[in-house]
Amino acid sequence: MSSSQHPPITSTELATLWMTYQEKTMIMRFLEYFLKHNKNEQQLFQLHYDRAIKSVDFIKTIFQDEGAAIPIGFTENDVNKEAPKLYDYMFDVMYFRLMSQIETGLFALYSNMSYRKDIRRFFKDVTAEAQELYDESTHLLEETGVISRPPYVSMPKEVHFVKDKNYMDGLKWIGEKRSLNTMEVSLIQHAVDTNLVGMQLMIGFAQVANDQKVRNHFVKGMELSKKIETELGDVLRHSYIEPPATHAGKATTSTIAPFSDKLMMYNTSLLSTFGLGSNALGGAFSLRSDLPVKMLQLGKDIYSFAKEGGEIMIKNGWMEEPPQIEDRNQLTKR
Structure with missing residues (x-):
């Protein structure tokens, strides 16, 4: 039985917190390794490492209050910080940009599956953190010329509606x-x-x-x-x-x-x-x-x-x- 002042967590909240624990403990191991090998982005990686620890501690507290077993996730045994660099220039930032996209989608979904006020707030906060990581990593990659913007197109000057059913045709063998x-x-x-x-x-x-x-x-x-x-x-x-x-x-x-x-x-x-x-x-x-x-x-x-x-x-x-x-x-x- 829950010892918390909040209502007991639902099955959905148990599931989303459990999955977040797995993902956050994995991210911590990557950050520990990249912090060892990247001296230029120490501040960025350390900030998000500290935030990941805070998230994991929050989930642990919830599970302890509910009398639930703490997941194992990923521990210090899953990382060898002394291993040589496995990826070269800016891959670590590219990787975290990709993971921030995944986190933004997941945590926004989990937020809309939550009912308890403190858990809704938690997923709202981690969604914002993932969006911030995306902004920071995208800015760094653009600034260094590592990624390029999507193509530009001519701006539409008027509104059109689809009138030809061939608009949806892409499987024809003859014609463009x-x-x-x-x-x-x-x-x-x-x-x-x-x-x-x-x-x-x-x-x-x-x-x-x-x-x-x-x-x-x-x-x-x-x-x-x-x-x-x-x-x-x-x-x-x-x-x-x-x-x-x-x-x-x-x-x-x-x-x-x-x-x-x-x-x-x-x-x-x-x-x-x-x-x-x-x-x-x-x-x-x-x-x-x-x-x-x-x-x-x-x-x-x-x-x-x-x-x-x-x-x-x-x-x-x-x-x-x-x-x-x-x-x-x-x-x-x-």
Whole structure:
């Protein structure tokens, strides 16, 4: 029974706090490693490390008050801060920009699934922190010329309504497809941008993983990210738009693991989930019929990759089980 002055937490709040604990303890390990190797962004990384500790402590307090077991998440045993640099110039900032995008979406969703006042406030605060990290990392990457802005287009001078049903036709074999609209460009651009970072992350993970099956899985992730970037990049090029690219953030030649296989597998699983959601969003908001089909095909590849990752994690005892609902069928069989 809860010893808190607040109402007991609901099953939804238990789930979202539990998932946040996993993600925040993972982020802490990355920050500990990057703080060791990046002297230029110490202030930025230290600020968000301190905030992650505060978030984890808040969740621990809630669980203790509720009499709930504290999750294990990821500990100091999952990071080797003395390992050589696995990624070169500005990758750490690129990585946290990507993770801030994931956090913003997750925590905003969790906020809208919360009922208790202190938990609503907590998710509101961590959403704002993730947005701040996105702003800071984007500013740094633009300032150093590491990332480029999406393409500019001519501003519309008048409003139009779609009158031709061919506007949605993208699967025809004869004749030209219409050029992309700005909504479609933005979703494709975002997918290419995130997979560029994901591909370098997978390359580094594949170089340092200890388990051979885990290493092979990361190689598949590397190839999948390249496939997504290439196929969606070709869609942009067909409309004479050059897809995003960067000269920075490459994996080094190090083969010494800064992170445990367990942590790297969890991070990959989180990115796969994010990729599935982004693909679904891209398909849903694309009005040219060939684009949802392409997103669906890529989504199937991402799902198969994520499923294989889950099986590897279970086999190695790395998948921490979320809190379960009571099994009433089992309880009534006494």
